[in-house]
Amino acid sequence: MSEQSKEAIPRPAGAGRPLTGSRTAQVTDHGGGVHSIKVPIPDNPLGHTLVHVLDTDRGPVLIDTGWDDPEAWDTLGAGLAAVGTEMAEIHGVVITHHHPDHHGLSGQVREASGAWIAMHAADTAIVRRTRESEPGRWLTYLAAKLTAVGAPEEHLAPLRAAVADGGRVRTLPGSRAALPDREIVPGELLGLAGRRLRAIWTPGHTPGHVCLHLEEEHPGNLPGRGRLFSGDHLLPGISPHIGLYEDPDDATATDPLGDYLDSLERIGRLGAAEVLPAHQYAFTDAAGRVRELLGHHEERLTGLLGLLAEPLTPWELAERMEWNRPWEQIPHGSRNIAVSEAEAHLRRLVKLGRAEAVPGSEPVTYLAV
Numbered sequence: 001m002s003e004q005s006k007e008a009i010p011r012p013a014g015a016g017r018p019l020t021g022s023r024t025a026q027v028t029d030h031g032g033g034v035h036s037i038k039v040p041i042p043d044n045p046l047g048h049t050l051v052h053v054l055d056t057d058r059g060p061v062l063i064d065t066g067w068d069d070p071e072a073w074d075t076l077g078a079g080l081a082a083v084g085t086e087m088a089e090i091h092g093v094v095i096t097h098h099h100p101d102h103h104g105l106s107g108q109v110r111e112a113s114g115a116w117i118a119m120h121a122a123d124t125a126i127v128r129r130t131r132e133s134e135p136g137r138w139l140t141y142l143a144a145k146l147t148a149v150g151a152p153e154e155h156l157a158p159l160r161a162a163v164a165d166g167g168r169v170r171t172l173p174g175s176r177a178a179l180p181d182r183e184i185v186p187g188e189l190l191g192l193a194g195r196r197l198r199a200i201w202t203p204g205h206t207p208g209h210v211c212l213h214l215e216e217e218h219p220g221n222l223p224g225r226g227r228l229f230s231g232d233h234l235l236p237g238i239s240p241h242i243g244l245y246e247d248p249d250d251a252t253a254t255d256p257l258g259d260y261l262d263s264l265e266r267i268g269r270l271g272a273a274e275v276l277p278a279h280q281y282a283f284t285d286a287a288g289r290v291r292e293l294l295g296h297h298e299e300r301l302t303g304l305l306g307l308l309a310e311p312l313t314p315w316e317l318a319e320r321m322e323w324n325r326p327w328e329q330i331p332h333g334s335r336n337i338a339v340s341e342a343e344a345h346l347r348r349l350v351k352l353g354r355a356e357a358v359p360g361s362e363p364v365t366y367l368a369v
Contacts, residue, residue: 026075027082030276031219033195034227037079039066041101049101050278051076052229053083054214057194059091062115063212063229064278068104068176076105087112094190094197095180096231097209098123102278107178118182118190120201123208127177129247139163141248142336149339150313150363155332184210202233202267204260205240209233211267224273228286233260234267234275236283239296243340244347257348261297264290301354304345311358311365318342 026038026048033055038048052063060080066072080086090113095103098119106117119127143159184190186201196215203209212229232240242260268290275286283289307320318339319327330338346366349355358365 027079028282029083030227030282032216034214034276035079035083036276036282037076037082039072039075039079039105040069041067042069042071044101046101046279048279050276050280051079052276053080053085054192054195054197056091056192058192059089060085061092061094061192062090062109063094064096064102064231065093065105065109067101068108073105073108076109089113090115092182092192093117094184094212095119095123096211096229096233096278097206098126098177099206099232100177102231103127103177106180107176110178116182117178117180118184119180120184120186120199120208120210122203123206124180124183126206126208126247127179129249130177131179133248136163137248145246146315146336146339148363149343150315150365151339152315155335158332186210200266200270202231202260202263204242204256204263205232207245207254207256207259209263213270213272218273220274222273222284224284225271227274227276228267228270228272230267230275230277230286232278233263234286234289234293235277236275236280236289238279239293241337241341242344243337244343246340253347255344255347255351257297257344258351261294264293301345301349304349305354305368308349308355308366308368311361311367313363313365314339314343314346315363317346317366 028036030036035053036050037053039051040048049064049066051066054061054063066076077087087109090109092115093106093109095106095117103119109115110117139159139162143156143163146156146159184199186199188199190197190199198213198215200211200213202211209231211231211233214227214229216226218224218227242257245254245256268287270286272286274282274284276282304317304321307317312320318335318341321338321342323330323338346355350357353369355366355368358367
């Protein structure tokens with residue numbers, strides 16, 4: 001669940017030039033052999049994913065591909081035609097992270113073009129696990145997890161019914177996602193002929209999220225060090241969802257929010273002239289946006305400490321946290337995501353020594369210290 005940021009940041013001037021014409025309204029020329037295509041996300045308030053097209057000496061490379069949906073596929077194809085290429089010419093696909101609005105169409109692109117697909121190993125492991133998972137096992141894990149964090153019976157009942165029915169669901173989300181055939185190695189340049197694109201590991205939103213630094217002079221001569229394809233890590237007006245890294249086979253107490261905050265600071269020090277995110281619009285002053293997000297999360301953690309003046313389960317904490325709509329209006333599945341975000345914040349507070357689990361509480365409650 002992406003939380004709407006408190007800051008209102010206007011679209012900056014000079015953030016790319018939309019191409020003209022009915023078929024090209026969703027395409028923006030960012031100069032220097034970089035375009036973006038607005039690929040729609042069905043039934044989602046984000047509206048679209050910005051799929052970036054990067055020219056190379058061996059053919060165009062896509063950064064992300066968009067949701068697996070017929071309208072999204074058609075829009076992507078029309079956008080490629082608008083920039084003077086076609087699906088069959090795609091040389092490679094670089095995925096910032098495994099989420100379906102970024103990786104969904106990768107398999108179809110590869111089938112149509114023979115392109116390779118590259119992803120960080122941590123997210124490739126999630127794709128592989130999801131493809132191999134039995135739906136019933138995941139439902140059993142989710143029901144047990146939500147019970148442990150204090151979810152009420154009316155929320156658990158549909159999951160328990162599905163488990164009792166043998167987990168008979170058609171498929172898990174992401175079960176058809178393409179397995180990448182190349183690994184993105186943090187700190188290394190990707191092998192793109194004629195371009196300098198360096199991978200920066202930015203875990204938090206997912207364990208294998210990467211930003212991609214185009215280490216070339218900005219075509220508009222903006223001050224700074226090249227351009228940054230930021231995926232969901234750094235967005236101009238939204239704070240991305242930071243939840244637990246869910247893995248039924250791994251009981252490690254990870255710290256996704258800590259990972260995200262550390263990654264933000266690395267990106268803030270990079271000094272990129274312009275950021276090309278996967279949602280909303282291109283923007284400048286990455287360091288300023290990083291400061292806003294760091295301040296936002298510190299303010300949020302402080303607010304949660306106030307709520308934890310009394311013992312609360314993660315579910316009760318999620319009910320009291322501020323979201324982009326009232327808790328009563330959040331759908332069943334999105335409440336699971338919200339609770340995961342509450343747990344990630346609790347993990348951070350515990351690691352910082354600012355909160356602790358109440359011994360013997362079941363379901364577990366937490367209290368500020």
